[in-house]
Amino acid sequence: MNAALLLFAYASALIWVGPVLLRRVTGTGVHPRLAVASWLSAVFAAIAAWVGALVFLGAAVLDSIWHHRTLALCLKELGLAGELGLPRGIASALAVGVLSTGAVATVIVCWRMGRQLRRQRSASRLHAATARTIGGASDWPGVVVVPAPQPAAYCVTGRPNSVIVVTSGALGRLDEPQLAAVLAHEYAHLASRHHDLLMALRALASSLPRLPLFAAAAKVVADLLEMCADDVAVRSHGKMALLRGLLALTEGPAMAPAALGAANTATVARAERLAISVSRRSWWQERLMLWATIGLAVVSPMFLGLACRL
Structure with missing residues (x-):
């Protein structure tokens, strides 16, 4: 459950806060190709985090049903003590509802994209x-x-x-x-x-x-x-x-x-x-900043997914 929650939070942060930060990082146009890569990395990372959250949530639901376990959020991994959980029936029903809604929404978005591309x-x-x-x-x-x-x-x-x-x-x-x-x-x-x-x-x-x-x-x-x-x-x-x-x-x-x-x-x-013209120092600063942005966007979903499995 932790991995799904963290990936969903990361996708939400990218979607709502990412544009403001990316405009500041890529606004100079010194390295347009890297700037394009930064935006695409953020878009792909947000989509990957969303899909990853659904996958982890689905795995947690299947594990809960198969082993008759209660779905719970481990607070220890978040730096807190204890565990947060609901009664097994309520937790499973809630998780299945969220998973089903997310899967249906994903299918609808893919269908809309295909229709728009054809047009x-x-x-x-x-x-x-x-x-x-x-x-x-x-x-x-x-x-x-x-x-x-x-x-x-x-x-x-x-x-x-x-x-x-x-x-x-x-x-x-x-x-x-x-x-x-x-x-x-x-x-x-x-x-x-x-x-x-x-x-x-x-x-x-x-x-x-x-x-x-x-x-x-x-x-x-x-x-x-x-x-x-x-x-x-x-x-x-x-x-x-x-x-x-x-x-x-x-x-x-x-x-x-x-x-x-x-x-x-x-x-x-x-x-x-x-x-x-741009100074050599500014040229390198912009380049390093953009590479760092790309790396952070790409690595963060993988890190969040793996951190909750260790």
């Missing part, structure tokens, strides 16, 4: 197919040019192939180095399959809308993935070309949820990040 993928494929239909061919692989006065560049996943959409308005504003940097940004999204990750996070957030960790992860990770794509573009085309390209596209229209646009997400924060 998002269908919308993305339709968007990509429409862009190929109305867009004209270009000299860049996988890029179509759509006649529109608003400057915009974004990518959409689809079958059989994903597509990068550039409007004629964007071509009129971007010079050759800027366009190359913007396209490198979009190619980075597609190569790293950022769309798939965001679809999963958004499906999870929509399935559990009242749990702040998942909603925050979907929002913050989207911003961080833009910074990850920025870093790829900067390595091949330089900061200034990408920065000027972002500024040239800031007046573009709002993108569909299935699209990832070069200048559609956290543009001001990304521009500041590109324009401001």
Whole structure:
């Protein structure tokens, strides 16, 4: 019982307190890939702790029924004396009720996630197919040019192939180095399959809308993935070309949820990040802090589960 209680408490703390702490740790954007890993570690740890709590609770219920024992909470393992328990029938009925409710809730959430993922993928494929239909061919692989006065560049996943959409308005504003940097940004999204990750996070957030960790992860990770794509573009085309390209596209229209646009997400924060250099000391401090956050999120559920078995 102790393991189930501690894992449930840990999952609750991550879900309700985690977003506040993670925003402070990952808010600088110095290491966006590690920041993404920190958020994903917290999400996976919360889910793992919840599933682990159900598993330990189920094992305790089976052990109680099989050996005719009373379910009890050992206070000694919590630093206190004695044992807290209920009459065997009441404790077993309560535990079975909690276990059944948790299992049913898990199944419902998984079903909702699957439905949301199918909807998002269908919308993305339709968007990509429409862009190929109305867009004209270009000299860049996988890029179509759509006649529109608003400057915009974004990518959409689809079958059989994903597509990068550039409007004629964007071509009129971007010079050759800027366009190359913007396209490198979009190619980075597609190569790293950022769309798939965001679809999963958004499906999870929509399935559990009242749990702040998942909603925050979907929002913050989207911003961080833009910074990850920025870093790829900067390595091949330089900061200034990408920065000027972002500024040239800031007046573009709002993108569909299935699209990832070069200048559609956290543009001001990304521009500041590109324009401001970071000291070596701050670079290492941020890196160590993020690795510590990832390690703590991953190890804590295992530690809590094992500590109650020793």
